Amino acid sequence: MTDFSDVPSPSPEAVFDSISAQAQETNRIRVDALAALIVRSDPTGLSEDDRRQAKDLAHQIAGSAGTFGFDLASEVARQVEHLLLREPDAAQLAELELRVAELRSALD
Numbered sequence: 001m002t003d004f005s006d007v008p009s010p011s012p013e014a015v016f017d018s019i020s021a022q023a024q025e026t027n028r029i030r031v032d033a034l035a036a037l038i039v040r041s042d043p044t045g046l047s048e049d050d051r052r053q054a055k056d057l058a059h060q061i062a063g064s065a066g067t068f069g070f071d072l073a074s075e076v077a078r079q080v081e082h083l084l085l086r087e088p089d090a091a092q093l094a095e096l097e098l099r100v101a102e103l104r105s106a107l108d
Contacts, residue, residue, distance in 0.1 A: 020068045027064055027073070027107055030057045034080070035100045038093065045087050055084040065107065073106035 010018075034057045037050045046054065058081035066074035080099045083092055 023064050023068050024070070024107060027061050027070075028104075030061050031100060031104050031107065033057055034061075035097075035104075038096050038100060041093055045089065045093065046084075048087075051084055051087060055081055058084060061103065070107060073103055076103045076106055 034054055037046065037054045037057075041047075041050065045051075058077045062074045062077035062081060065071075065077060076099055080096060080103065083096055083099070088096060
C-alpha cells in the first residue's frame with residue numbers, strides 16, 4: 001500500500017479554482033451548442049425539441065455561471081432562458097443571437 005502522508009494536499013482555493021475553470025470550459029461548450037441550435041433554426045422558428053434543448057442549456061449556464069461568480073453571464077443566460085419559454089418569432093431569434101454573443105463574451 002502506498003503512503004501518501006507526505007504528499008501535500010491542495011489548498012481549498014486551488015481546488016475551487018480548478019473546479020471553476022472546468023465549469024467555465026463546460027459553459028463555453030454549452031454556449032457553442034446553444035448557438036448551433038439557434039443558428040440552425042429556420043425562419044419560422046426552432047423545433048420544439050431544439051427549443052427545449054436550448055432552454056435547458058441556458059438554464060445550466062445560468063446556474064453554473066452564477067455559482068462561480070460570473071454574474072453577468074448568469075443574468076444573460078436567464079434572459080435567453082426566458083426568451084425560450086415560448087416559441088420565438090423572427091425578431092426574438094435575432095435577439096437570441098445577440099444574447100448568445102453577449103453570453104460568450106461574459107464567460108471570457
